[in-house]
Amino acid sequence: MLNVGIVGGTGYTGVELLRLLINHSQVNVKVITSRSEEGVAVADIYHSLRGHCDLRFSTPDIDTLASCDVVFFATPHGVAHQLVPALYERGVKIIDLSADFRLKDAQLWAQWYGQPHGCESLLPEAVYGLPEVNREQIASAQLVACPGCYPTATQLGFLPLIESNLVDTQYLIANAASGVSGAGRQASVGTLHAEVSDSFKAYAASGHRHLPEIEQGLRLAQPAGSEPAQLTFVPHLLPMIRGIHTTLYAKLKDTSVNLQALYEKRYSKETFVDVMPEGSHPQTRTVKSSNMCRLAVTRPQGGDTVVVMSVIDNLTKGASGQAVQNMNIMCGFDESEGLNHLGLLP
């Protein structure tokens, strides 16, 4: 059994990690940390775990964490910068769900996150944990930076078009919408039920932190020598708990391509990407609690605009599920171990 630690377990990605890891046949969750809830039983905060989890939150301790084979970070940005180096040195495998190691450019990170990058030295070692792109590097990585939720849905939706150089990359649009669990479990007026329910709005239209991450991913996927992709990314807040839906728009350079075949071929070997038949509209509820990304592609009125729809569960494929998928790859388990359960519907 693999001994696993979780740093920062009180948030929604923390409880989702526990849901998946407790049912994982190869894993023993040994420690889960939280400064604010030190000493509290995990199951007292998350009653769904009653009877399945005897852990108590503890203050992060490097020695304890270093005794684990794998440590997950489910922390706000900046925390992993501080704790990862010591663990890395001691050979622990690290899977960071936060934004700390996603951007390769420390300056860019500092600009979007409003503070200096706290661990530039490990940036070259960090592998971006999108298995559908980086499976081989993940397998041999010691430090994996799990993609953000929007970036996962958006990149998986755009990749076949970008890799094949089929669209005008200077005018890409990602209209995205997320359930409110993406905002975390912090007390705040803006995410109260009475503020969010029965309403819909865009936010951060002028610039969201996931934008540079998505652009980085798209640019890496472009054929060498291409003009760097430019994305307009507008996220929206949905009156629901789980689920991300992105609607992607791009202008085709060549309308003769068979988009359906392109997408099906690109993801034919991917367990966690499902290309739906032509004419489909993926619903977020079909991936609720599952690690699946479900896609559909269409060309309205046969014109030169391609529309891609992509859905994930933001807490699963968009966070903790993908983290477990990365762990499976890093540790040589079956990639879908612990992730094979069916989505909850309705």
Place this chain on the structure above:
Amino acid sequence: MLNVGIVGGTGYTGVELLRLLINHSQVNVKVITSRSEEGVAVADIYHSLRGHCDLRFSTPDIDTLASCDVVFFATPHGVAHQLVPALYERGVKIIDLSADFRLKDAQLWAQWYGQPHGCESLLPEAVYGLPEVNREQIASAQLVACPGCYPTATQLGFLPLIESNLVDTQYLIANAASGVSGAGRQASVGTLHAEVSDSFKAYAASGHRHLPEIEQGLRLAQPAGSEPAQLTFVPHLLPMIRGIHTTLYAKLKDTSVNLQALYEKRYSKETFVDVMPEGSHPQTRTVKSSNMCRLAVTRPQGGDTVVVMSVIDNLTKGASGQAVQNMNIMCGFDESEGLNHLGLLP
């Protein structure tokens, strides 16, 4: 007092019309029809009207309807085609909330609605009832075709850009989302609570009936001689009852324009269009139950893509409220009579 009739009163636009007209100081609702609910008290179906409405549904009768000063149609498409001519002939003012007279091109209508246009002869008389564009023609019209919900939000969002010829009209994108009341009050599996709640999806991505209506409006707004505007329009279904949010994308031909000033000026005299300050994100809940369209415009990262966000209540400004606004204009009342109440929040 104006005597008013409503044809097809059992749906959500019907009860919304009643909500507004019963509180309207100049109006007496004389008759409301429904074939299926003939004889049933309106307040027995809509308990919110108990004590405020003594009407019973009756079978549509031309003589009774012709005794009204104004008749509203809140019917499925095709019905108004049949009943409007007789009423028109007898001088009744007609406000049609259905799609029957929105498109000027009968062939186009037949193509999108899957049946021949049933009343081509009155098409030249019908005025498209978007007051912010056609106020003068509405004032003298006898037959007004109220815009659809998506077309209202989308046109009001795009108009300042289109009229000023500021954007590439060959690549306009409208990403729209609506509450489920837009689908009406018919029994159907697809709009059950257990199907819609806690989920989000696009629908009709390959072509929605509101597309030609929006394109017609945008093209009429273009400067003479322009290449006709081309729109990609993708509607989505929100897990909530009321509200439409459209996120509009266009490529600026000239980035030196002051978009905020442009929008504020365009709508400075409009009671029911509110241009929010720069950096705002309109929420659908801020227009719930009100006739307001709330807009914001931004240019992410100062680039050449303009993003417009536009929200309305689909049953009010998107249907019954706008119908009452049109009635006020046609009858010489204050345009905001009966529409001055504040939106419900939270």
Place this chain on the structure above:
Amino acid sequence: MLNVGIVGGTGYTGVELLRLLINHSQVNVKVITSRSEEGVAVADIYHSLRGHCDLRFSTPDIDTLASCDVVFFATPHGVAHQLVPALYERGVKIIDLSADFRLKDAQLWAQWYGQPHGCESLLPEAVYGLPEVNREQIASAQLVACPGCYPTATQLGFLPLIESNLVDTQYLIANAASGVSGAGRQASVGTLHAEVSDSFKAYAASGHRHLPEIEQGLRLAQPAGSEPAQLTFVPHLLPMIRGIHTTLYAKLKDTSVNLQALYEKRYSKETFVDVMPEGSHPQTRTVKSSNMCRLAVTRPQGGDTVVVMSVIDNLTKGASGQAVQNMNIMCGFDESEGLNHLGLLP
């Protein structure tokens, strides 16, 4: 025009007061206070008020408030205790939406609210503002304590039974459920959308502050010499914004009574209580945004248990609407002035 002040205007009862008072024909809202939002435009917090309200929040100032004819308190408990005496002395009419003057027994108040009662001297002057019980005293009162939301729905449901001495008052049960707006607009984890949505729970089953208030009201309604009524009151949290539903259970001492006639007679002259026909089930959505309390009464299987269902909008009849109703009575206006709009449905 009546000059009106609002103390504590940033919460949901504050914005609901504004919604109602701005549309009230006899009222001018002169001042609205908030320490935390001092200087901020009200419409910047509540966008639904944009264009309808030019007020800015100010720090509470006795002289300014004393220049109003009526001052509403929409504050947490304890605040009115501090500010009311000075205003009372200067002859201002005061309508307190908080719990400060609801209980006649200062010791009981101290016990349930965990702090000494701050203004015992005015308790004898305070009139409990349930118009269906105390209309005459309200008309001549200078200080009115508006009932809580649960107490309004529960008392209106029980009163006909209690006043007529028809049930065993030693075993009354009120199973109540409220939308989350009842918890206010404070940042808190427990009322986040991701915590409340798609779930249901009881809370404060061992004792809620509204229990002594309800018992006080029921006991005052009992015939002289009765053994004081005993209530079990269990509130629940609904995954929705507005609305309270109470399901009341009592054991009939005499099953020959015509309950329907009893209820209809009791409320025959009440504008804001609607007794539905036998067999009805009131829905909270039928009173959304309205000041109505809608009731139904039944005796399952013709047994000796009576079940009463009672719904209100917790922010309207359960708070701000009832406050305006009280103001109308205190100021000699028509009791339904500003409250005659129809509920929003769907």
Place this chain on the structure above:
Amino acid sequence: MLNVGIVGGTGYTGVELLRLLINHSQVNVKVITSRSEEGVAVADIYHSLRGHCDLRFSTPDIDTLASCDVVFFATPHGVAHQLVPALYERGVKIIDLSADFRLKDAQLWAQWYGQPHGCESLLPEAVYGLPEVNREQIASAQLVACPGCYPTATQLGFLPLIESNLVDTQYLIANAASGVSGAGRQASVGTLHAEVSDSFKAYAASGHRHLPEIEQGLRLAQPAGSEPAQLTFVPHLLPMIRGIHTTLYAKLKDTSVNLQALYEKRYSKETFVDVMPEGSHPQTRTVKSSNMCRLAVTRPQGGDTVVVMSVIDNLTKGASGQAVQNMNIMCGFDESEGLNHLGLLP
């Protein structure tokens, strides 16, 4: 591997059965029937099953069903009456999720379901499938009638009190609330999102079909010679998909009993009943997608009224999960096989 058939697989209990059975290590789902969807791929209706289920709906055929080891009925009432006898004769184990064999009294069944009982002869063989009461009989049964959703939550909540003869059984109250999935997947106006969302109501207050089932269960649990228990049962409709919450009220005959200890002892060996600590309030979301029933018991203000709160997922412990639990018992598998996954939260 056990070969399993499902009759009536298009509803929500059908898809929930598939979710659980596909992940069950000992089961192969061989056939699933639906007359209306004959020939349609199951995964085309329930996209969450894409990639995990190759079955197509077929018309029910006795020979095919008889080739299964176990057949589940997830049908409307009346259907199992017709098909069960032939399968029973051929030795197939039958687990009926419908109401057909729940009531022991055929006359009572006929009275509540409005049609004659169609299979009285097998009533003596049918075992009521509440494992916490009937585990042994279930183990040897060939025909198991799975309890209804409300009856499961209500009986598990009341049983410790009833079995111990601690309360006045002539005045039991069950105030219950269910998510809308309990109403099934039929097209109907009453369960549209726009009708159900953002609202709450009681229904069937004068008598619901689950009442006689609950009373039957409570009476069987009473000590011999007791006066038969009398229940008032009022169900309510929650604006959410999954979850049942019952709030139970009874009058204690003896207030010296330690209720917490009583409940903990009664369920100490039950895997799927979790008695929470004193002062807890179970939330439906803590059992979402899981087979757990979570309980709390309290005595408000130390009086003689006991309040029990009980939550289940109506589609899991309230239907398909309990059916799988019964299958495990009938087939000698570990009782929690296939049911060990953690609930989904948030």
